Amino acid sequence: MTSFLRRVRVAEVEPVTSRIKRFRLVPVDSAFSDFSGGSHVTVCMQAPDRLIRNPYSLMGSPSDTSSYQISVLKVDDSRGGSHFMHDQVKVGTELEISEPLNLFPPAKLARKHILVAGGIGITPFMSMMSELAALGADFELHYGVRSFEDGAYCKLLESRYGPRIHLYFQDKGQFVPLDQVLSKQPLGAHVYVCGPKPMIDWALRTAALAGWPDENVHSEQFTAPPGGNPFTVKLARSGRSITVGGHQSILEALEQAGVDAPFLCRGGACGQCETGVTACDGYIEHNDHYLSEAEKASGKKIMICMSRISGDSISLDL
Amino acid sequence: MLNRDVGTVDMFSGIKSRPIYPGLNPDPNARSNLIVCDLGGAEAAVELFARTDGGFAERATVILDTEGASADEVSALRDRLKPAKVEATASLDAAIVRLREILGSATMGLRLYAAGIEPLIGSVVQAGGDHFIDPLSVRTEHRGSLKRRVQCVHCKGFTENVTTNPVTCSQCGLLLTVRDHYSRRLAAFQGVCVNAEVPSERPETKVEFQ
Numbered sequence: 001m002t003s004f005l006r007r008v009r010v011a012e013v014e015p016v017t018s019r020i021k022r023f024r025l026v027p028v029d030s031a032f033s034d035f036s037g038g039s040h041v042t043v044c045m046q047a048p049d050r051l052i053r054n055p056y057s058l059m060g061s062p063s064d065t066s067s068y069q070i071s072v073l074k075v076d077d078s079r080g081g082s083h084f085m086h087d088q089v090k091v092g093t094e095l096e097i098s099e100p101l102n103l104f105p106p107a108k109l110a111r112k113h114i115l116v117a118g119g120i121g122i123t124p125f126m127s128m129m130s131e132l133a134a135l136g137a138d139f140e141l142h143y144g145v146r147s148f149e150d151g152a153y154c155k156l157l158e159s160r161y162g163p164r165i166h167l168y169f170q171d172k173g174q175f176v177p178l179d180q181v182l183s184k185q186p187l188g189a190h191v192y193v194c195g196p197k198p199m200i201d202w203a204l205r206t207a208a209l210a211g212w213p214d215e216n217v218h219s220e221q222f223t224a225p226p227g228g229n230p231f232t233v234k235l236a237r238s239g240r241s242i243t244v245g246g247h248q249s250i251l252e253a254l255e256q257a258g259v260d261a262p263f264l265c266r267g268g269a270c271g272q273c274e275t276g277v278t279a280c281d282g283y284i285e286h287n288d289h290y291l292s293e294a295e296k297a298s299g300k301k302i303m304i305c306m307s308r309i310s311g312d313s314i315s316l317d318l
Numbered sequence: 319m320l321n322r323d324v325g326t327v328d329m330f331s332g333i334k335s336r337p338i339y340p341g342l343n344p345d346p347n348a349r350s351n352l353i354v355c356d357l358g359g360a361e362a363a364v365e366l367f368a369r370t371d372g373g374f375a376e377r378a379t380v381i382l383d384t385e386g387a388s389a390d391e392v393s394a395l396r397d398r399l400k401p402a403k404v405e406a407t408a409s410l411d412a413a414i415v416r417l418r419e420i421l422g423s424a425t426m427g428l429r430l431y432a433a434g435i436e437p438l439i440g441s442v443v444q445a446g447g448d449h450f451i452d453p454l455s456v457r458t459e460h461r462g463s464l465k466r467r468v469q470c471v472h473c474k475g476f477t478e479n480v481t482t483n484p485v486t487c488s489q490c491g492l493l494l495t496v497r498d499h500y501s502r503r504l505a506a507f508q509g510v511c512v513n514a515e516v517p518s519e520r521p522e523t524k525v526e527f528q
Contacts (some may be wrong), residue, residue, distance in 0.1 A: 111450040185426040188450020211348035211427035213455035 005044065005096045006030070011067060013091055016152045020120065021086055022059075025068045028094060032065040035100035037131030038124045039219070041068060042098040042266060045084045048190035050248075050256065054081035055222050055267055057194075058100055063134065068097070071152060073120040078223050079247060103269050104192070104220040106132060111188030113139035116176060116203055118195025122152055124220060125194065129161060134243075140164045143180055144195070147171040178203060182210040193219040222267045225249035225306045226287055231312040236278045250304040254318075261304060261318060264289070268306035275304050275316050282311010336498040339439060339458040341364040342431055344374055349427030351378035351404070354417055355444045356410070357387050357395070358462030359433030364398050366431070378402040379420070383413040383438065414441045433459040436472040437467040437478065440505030453502055464527040467508040469497050476506060483526045484512045492521060496527070 004226055012024035035058055045052040058069035072085040089095070096101025104124050106113055113132055115125045132139045141161070147160045147169055157165045168174040182191065191212065193203040200219045207217045233254070234241050244253040251273060254261045264272035268288030277284070277300055286296040288303035295301050302316070341360050345351075347379075351374065353363050360382060366376040380399050384392050384406045396404045407413040422426075430451055432442035439458050446456050467479045475489025483496045487509065494509030501508065513519045 109450065109452075182426065186450075187421060187424045187426060187428065189426050209347050211345065211350075211429060213345075213429070213452065215452035215455045216426070 004071075004099055005103040006099070008068070008095055008097050010089055010091055010093045010095065013089070016071060017054065018148055019074045019150070020071055020152045022069060022071045023085070023089065025070070025095070025097065026066070031224070032068060033099055034065055035062055035068075035127070036102050036105055037062055037128035038104035038106060039100040039102040039127065040104075040124070040265075041070070041100050042221075043070070043081075044096040044098075045081060045086070045088075047080050049254070050080075051083045052079070052084060053266060054085075054224075055265060057104075058121035059123045061130035061134075062127055063130070068100075070119065071123050081224075099113055100265060101270075103265055104194070104218065105130075106137075106192070107190045107216075107218070109188075110190040110216075111124075111186055112190070113137060114181060114185065114189055114191040115139060115141045116178065116181075116191060116193045116195075117141065117143045118176075118199040119145060120152070121193075121195030121199070123194075123220075125192070126153065128192070130162075133161065140166065142166045142168070142176045142178070144168040144174075144176045146172065146197075170272065178206045179210065182207060182212060188216075190216045190218065190219070193217075194221065197221055197223065220269065221289075223287075223306070225252075225268075225308070226285070228285065228308050228310060231282065231309050231311060234279075234313055234315040235318045236315050237318060244308065249306065250302075250308060250316075254304070259318065263305055266305045268303050271303075273303055273305045275302055275318060276300065277302050277314060278317055280309060281313045282309040284309050329430075333498040333500075335500040337436075337440070337458075337500055337502070339460040341457075342433055342459045343457050344370045345429040345457070345480070346370065346374065348429035350424075351402075351429050352381070352417070352424075353378055353431040353433065354381045354383075355432070356383040356385070356434035356438050356462065357391070358435070359438065359459065360395050362433040362459045363402075363431070367399070367402065372401070375400070375402045380404045381413045381416050381420075382406045382411050383434070383524065385409050391484065396475050397473060401443065410438055410441065413438075414445055417442060417445050418448070421445060421451075424449070429457070430455065431457045433461055435462045435465060436460060437465070437505065440467065440500075440502070443502060444505040447502065449467055462475065466496060466527050467506040468494065468509040469501065469504055470494055470509050472511055476504075477509070480507075480509075481525055481527045483524050484521060484523060485509065 007028040008025040011026045014022045016022050039059045040055045042053050042055045060069040074086045075082045168176050193200050230246050242257045262273050264270045271290045287306040332518045403430050430446050432439040443453050443456050462483045468477045468480045470487040473490035477488040484493050497508050499508040
């Protein structure tokens, strides 16, 4: 399944911090679709040697679809996407993006929303807060950054939402006091976490230990598929064999070979690319957060956007 | 023509709204445990406490619907549920009133449990929903009778303690097929007139929810 792509032009590039740039995208052809708070789009970037597709949260207000806005953190060990956006993309550059997709919506029936962001994890909350504020919903943001200079949109958020915003500066020894924040919340509060993986893991653990039901705890994280050694993917239905490079995901290798494989989020979250494994000469390294532990242990399924194998070859039901 | 589905409840087993009750499973991290049960469900609570450490029962409040029990039986149950705090109520309605009171001032970290007949579980899930608790967060176990609360889809009246299919609506008197089609909002199964076209046709009444 190939998602519908649309062309956009970069109308504005703003350096937000030394490592974060904000891009404003406007439609080239037809008007942009509506989106909901927490949505993201996948941006396709034609690097010299390959096609890169990275998901970025939409951070504008859902009520304004004249443009889409994304923020991109330049990552040191980038696979190319964030460097491409920072170094190659200028005002006037045309790109292709997917339609907005929301895997991180606010719970409509919540009594209160506790948003917890670390660093660039602020981005999905920008649109979410616009939506929640417009609905008159009760929310508060707890936002941890390295320093004031390094933290994106701190001033803007404080001016827009005042006392709902709680900032924590790592260089001053401040951290989100999540345990304290989660105690004494009214029944029906929901917590949302976005940030680096260790922070998300810590937040999920803290919420569980505070006795919060899973249904009230939400997280989103976009990670690049981890690299490894090259291996061969055998397609059981077509009989083809395709090599997956060390810095490629199975999905990317299939796409490069012209195989139309299912995908949506490309981050191991949505479940769209779940693929049956018919044989595996090696060990599957599951990097998604979609399959259950039992499914991972069974070795019968793999999420091809994020997971790979350590070994020689894997046969997929494709 | 008669509704051919009468008396064959199995035919409705594919109905997705029909609740399932996986059993009481402890959340060891909850700051407080609130358990609503009837006499049958109390046995499930006793078993739950036996599977957990002492701290779990100490953090627990049991709202016990004692309808139909003697004072001695209630007293014996209180002992078996120790060290949980037991609040005995005389009826299911009174138990739900007390539940709503507690939920009104509760904070996150409370885990809600329901054990007993389906009308009790349904009422607990319903009250939880009114206080923003996701139905999936409520841990439930069915014990005792299969009797149902039924809402007549025609007059919207409720008929309690339904054991037969079809059943006569306690409010409008229509003869109703009791479906597995369930409303979480109303905490009731749906009853649909079985002989609307030929009221004189009365299918055999079977006891299906004893």
